Amino acid sequence: MELYFMGTNAGVPSLQRNVTSLALRMLDERRSFWLFDCGEGTQHQVLRSPLRLSKLEKVFITHLHGDHLFGLPGLLSSRANQGGDTPLTVYGPKGLKAFIDLTLGISESRINYELIVKEHEGGVLFEDDTFQVESALLEHRIDSYGYRIIEKDRPGKLDFESLKKHGVKPGPLYGQLKRGENIVTEQGTVVRSCDVLGKPKKGRIVTILGDTRPCRAAVELARNADMLVHEATFLHELQKTAYEYHHSTAVQAAEEAKAAGAHEMFMTHFSSRYKDEEQLAPLLEEARAIFPNAKLAVEHVLYPISKYPDKS
Incomplete structure (x- = not known):
C-alpha cells in the first residue's frame, strides 16, 4: 500500500498546490487504487501520476464542500473514456447521489460501467477477505467523515x-x-x-480524516493506525480562526495523533496563506514538537505504508 497526494490545499487551488484528493494505491493487494476526495482538477492530477483511472475501484468522499467534490463528475466521465469498464463504488454523505445524478444527468455524460453510489452515516461500509473500511462523523460545518481502512492479517510464509x-x-x-x-x-x-505456516503477517491500518475540529471520533478512528492523514489548515497562533471555521491546527493534529497512538502522520489541507515549503516549515516544526513522526504531505510523491509494531 502507498499514499499518493494529488491535492493538499484548503478551500481553493493555488499555483503551488491543488485542492484535496488522495489515492491509496494497492497494486500488490488488489491491483487497484482507492480515491479519497476529488477536488476540482483531480483528473488532471491523475494524468501526471502513476495511476490509471481504469484501475480505480472505490471513491470515498469525506464531505460535500466543493474543494473535496467538484472534480468528481469529470473524473467519473473520464474513467469511462480511459478503459474503465469495471464497477465503481462511490461512498459519501447524504446528498452525494443527488449531486452525481444531477451533474451527470444535465451534462448527458455517458457512463459505460456500473456506478454504485452508497450514502452513509458512518459504521462499517465495506468488508471482504482482505480489507474492512469503517467510518465515523467528525466535527465540521457540515457532515464530514473520517475513514479507517483495516488490512486483515495475511497468512504466514510456507515452510x-x-x-x-x-x-x-x-x-x-x-x-x-x-x-x-x-x-x-x-x-x-x-x-x-x-x-x-509461519506467523501471520499483521495487516496495516490507515486512517484518512476529512475536515474537522479536534474531536473524539478522530482519535478513535486513528487508534493505533500505522498511517494517519490529518488536516492541518493553520499554525497554532490561528487556533481561534481554526475553531471558527471548524478546522485544526498543526499542533491539534499532532495532539490527536499522539492521543490515538498512531505511528506516522501526514498533515494536509494547508491554508493558501502558506505558499511554499519554507512557509509550511513552521507547521511541521510545531507538530514534531508533540509528535515526532509528523510529515508534510507533498503532491505527486508515492509514500509507502509500513507496518509498525503494536504499541499496546
Missing part, C-alpha cells in the same frame, strides 16, 4: 523444507495450506497448515 519432508509437492495443495486448510498427501499423511 518449504517441512513441506518437502512431508512429501508435499508445489501445486494446489500449497494454496490450501496457505488458506489454513489441512491436507492429506498421496501417501495418506495428514499435514496441518499450522505446522507448516
